Amino acid sequence: MLDLxxxxxLDALLEEGSVAGAAARLNTSAPAMSRTLGRIRRQLNDPVLVRAGRNLVPTPRALELRSAVHDLVEQASALLVPAGDPAPATLARTFNLQASDMLLSALAAPLVLAVGRRAPEVVLRFLPDTLEGTSALREGRVDLEIGVIDHTSPETRVEPLGTGRIVGMAREDHPLVTRGVTLRRFADAKHVGVSRHGRLHGPIDDLLAARGLRRRTVVTVSSHSTALLLARQGGLVCLAPAPADDDLPAALGLRAFEIPLELPEVEVAMAWHPRNDADGGQRWLRDQVREVLRGAEAFHHAGQ
Structure with a gap:
């Protein structure tokens, strides 16, 4: 087997047509290049270059190999060059993202729009949050996880993105929107709760109970998208992350409102496997996530 x-x-010898020229090109001595030519001749069982007067000319076998050898050397050299950042307009990749349903309700639309404008050939595949806490990042099934990151492997890269707050959502004609929000009105309104396990009680209920109030939860569902639809169609109240864009709840016929409680903020981060540190496409994707969250007025960015 001919080594690299x-x-x-061989590529330098065929391009230069002389031992001295090839030696200078590869920054070695003429005697060393002459010995290398001898090895090539033995490997190929062909003279490769033969003397014609004061010059060396390629044999028919060498002429046959010249183009293929040059292409192989170019390809091998390209493999050893650090990957540059891709041009978004020509980037054609499918990225697998994992995020909680709650975060997706605020993040997915602006991220999809931003990526679609800049890289129309990119496909975003949002995977279910059932992969949360699994080995999906390590195994390459997930490229980027976004959300509350508290379950990673030791090698996982985690970048805090900031904190977001929880707001209420209701139809524009709901009394909480038209008459204003008080704790009593908020607790007495009919609520749709979100729990993957069907729980009726959550942290906000503890805060209300400390004030002698009880939230009126009439239904629970497993996804925030379903909760938003029920808020719109059933006149219910639901909790959601403050939207990245004020137009998003309006498009659903909903209005976001502040809850008069000191609710803990949600700490959001993104996580990826170290194999994706230097990948240009992966770096670009992480930049898009940062930019979308920077544009969200309701989001407090890490380091600010």
Missing amino acids: NLLVA
Whole structure:
């Protein structure tokens, strides 16, 4: 088998047409290049270059190999060049993202729109949050996880993105929107709760109970998208992350409102496997997530 060093030397010899020229090109001595030419001749069982007067000319076998050898050397050299950032307009990739349903209700639309404008050939595949806490990042099934990151492997890269707050959502004609929000009105309104496990009680209920109030939860569902639809169609109240864009709840016929409680903020981060540190496409994707969250007025960015 011809090794890569011999291929590089053969390419230089065929391009330069002389031992001295090839030696200068590869920054080695003429005697060393002459010995390398001898190895190539033995490997190929062909003279490769033969003397014609004061010059060396390629044999028919060498002429036959010249183009293929040059292409192989170029391809091998390209593999060893650090990957540059791709041009978004020509980037054609499918990225697998995992995020909680709650976060997706605020993040998915602006992220999809931003990526679609800049990289129309990119496909975003949002995977269910049932992969949360699994080995999906390590195994390459998930490229980027976004959300409350508290379950990673030791090697996982985690970048805090900031904090977001929880707001209420209701139809524009709901009394909480038209008459204003008080704790009593908020607790007495009919609520749709969100729980993957069907729980009726959550942290906000503890805060209300400390004030002698009880939230009126009439239904629970497993996804925030369903809760938003029920808020619109059934006149219910639901909790959601403050939207990245004020137009998003309006498009659903909903209005976001502040809850008069000191609710803990949600700490949001993104996580990825170290294999994706230097990948240009992956870096670009992480930049898009940062930019979308920077544009969200309701989001407090890490480091600010």
